[in-house]
Amino acid sequence: MPEVRFQGNPVLTVQHAGGWVALVGIPLSQPLGQTQAELRSTTGAPLALPFQVTGKDYVTQYLTVAPKHVDLSERDLSRVRAEQVRIREAFSVFSPELPNTFLFVSPVPGVRTSSFGSRRFFNNQPRNPHSGMDIAAPVGTPVRAPAPGLVVNTGDYFFNGKSVFLDHGRGLISMFCHLDTIDVAEGDQLQTGQLLGRVGATGRVTGPHLHWSVALNTALVDPALFLQEP
Template identity: 55%
Template sequence: MYRLFKTSHRRCAIAAALALLAWLAALPAAAGELPRARSVPGGVAVVELGPALVAPRASVDGVPVLVSGRPGGWVAVVGIPLEAAAGALYLDVRGEDAPPRRLEVAVAPVRYAEQRLRVAPGKVDLSPEDLARHERERLRSAEVISTWSAREPATLRMLQPVPGRRSGSFGLRRVFNEQPRKPHSGMDIAAPTGTPVVAAAAGRVIDTGDYFFNGNTVWLDHGSGLLSMYCHLSAIDVRPGEEVAAGARIGAVGATGRVTGPHLHWSVMLNRTMVDPALFLADAGRAR
């Protein structure tokens, strides 16, 4: 009798588990709005991971990747480095009750524009003092970039931080005084000095400071490796550790650092790589 009861109980448990998985699979995949997928260097890949009771963990080359969704279906939101070659990158996935797996993510080729600029020689050919300062700031930036907080962003759609014309697009390859530099890793928005700059999404201030190239800068952590950076500010209105809401003022447009005129340089980062901010903009998500 006990054996029959035990067998029947096990069958009921299995049936209940199967029913639960079927119900979970019917739920929507994403808890918040996702960025527009564009699987190219500097773009974002959205990779379906399937249903699971607990969110799986994902990484690329050992760097954690943002995972969003619900038990009915999880997705990995992967930032693709600008310097990545066309072909593929590999996403490692680990779940609580599933064996590790490796997923191939196709990366298509892309061609970005080129722009030639003339700037003061001291902003291109650095003096020993400026070079030493830049090296200190590079190490500090590396620490900021490695920030990872466990919280999931409420949404992966963002506001444009300042109204204005886009004066420099992501991926643009710039040549300063005939010297090639790395591709542009953000979006430039032209606006008069003093124009308010707002947080593109809710987050925590993780760094502020005056940098040689970026001028007055604010970094926000939105959770799970999603960061945003605001540069060349004339004023910084927040402090590290402060929580800010989407649309809250964090500073003002300026011309600090290496610039040719007042504008905001806005960058978005996923899994420690800069990606195209335009992929995160909501249809009507421009700052007023």
């Protein structure tokens, strides 16, 4: 298996048509223009794999949430900083197994919003763009594994609420947020369709829904890329 890195992180590579393809996740913060991944070789310097990043326009959303989730207290701020480390660690997991599939099943049947990438104002203050897919559903709706995966982290986070992280293999990681209950534990191996938790309204939300993020080489990408068109 060739070892490819992008911004220092290992990249998912898959055999295809007699060669290898690198599936590189591009973060929303990536500047437009030329950039490169690097192919590690056992002899000599890494080989550059250059490519162009082109732009995409995203909408702007204005949301109203509890003030404590926008103007953070000192205590909440230090909590968030510690949680960011744990979240980064969960997204940095890179297991050698190839994902079982790249065609995911929706984790919740419901109205999918296409708000990935939208610029967001919480209580009229600008915040990071939306880095996942929101699916509206009532509290208690089962959330199911969209593909086989290993539970690598669970927790109750300040912004994300009760969350589950699933490692699908080679840096392809799902995160499910704002859960009412978590029904799995770290180390559980889930098959497609297995219950992992229930929809809730924990963390920074305007109402009950599932927030689903998908990471490739630690970059959050649009989960819709892995779903069949409805």
